[in-house]
Amino acid sequence: MKIPLLDLTRQLPKIREKLFQDWSHVLETMKLLNGENLAAFQEEIAAYMGSRYALGVASGSDALLLGLVACGIGEGDEVILHANAFVAAVEAVKWTVAQPVLVDIHETDFRPATDQIQDSINERTKALLVVH
Known part of the structure; x- marks a missing residue:
């Protein structure tokens, strides 16, 4: 299929x-x-x-990139993502020159595996990016 x-x-x-x-x-x-x-x-x-401001951008990819840049994510940093995230999330991390770290998901409900998230955190981890 x-x-x-x-x-x-x-x-x-x-x-x-x-x-x-x-x-x-x-x-x-x-x-x-x-x-x-x-x-x-x-x-x-x-x-x-419920916010005072909102900014429309060209795409979800741009929104993710702007969010990462606003958080100061950059070279040498790691961002943890779930392995079933849309490719745009991984691309946004790569555009910041940070390193994406993929964690597996639970087979029953597709949530990121929290034990793998905890095991992946180190001194270079700067963010956890969970997208729907």
Whole structure:
């Protein structure tokens, strides 16, 4: 059986009309960057999270990278991740020149194996990055 890395085809019918309507508006107004949609998105996310601020970025990869950089992660550091994390999480760690350290997961619920996390912590460990 061949399982694709990413397949959003089942989601598209549910959001197609709204997605195409929104994209048409963006293309018609040519407000591709820093427009009203970004401002509205940031306000809605901040309110949802109970935060004063939110920053919309290009991708989840960018968000992970910015978070790691904001935490001062860099060369010589290690970041522990669960082995079933999406490849973007490992890439974000590598972009900081830190070393990703992968730990296994529990077979029953797919959570990171806490005993392996504890065994992986050393003086170079600077973060534990758990993504969904």
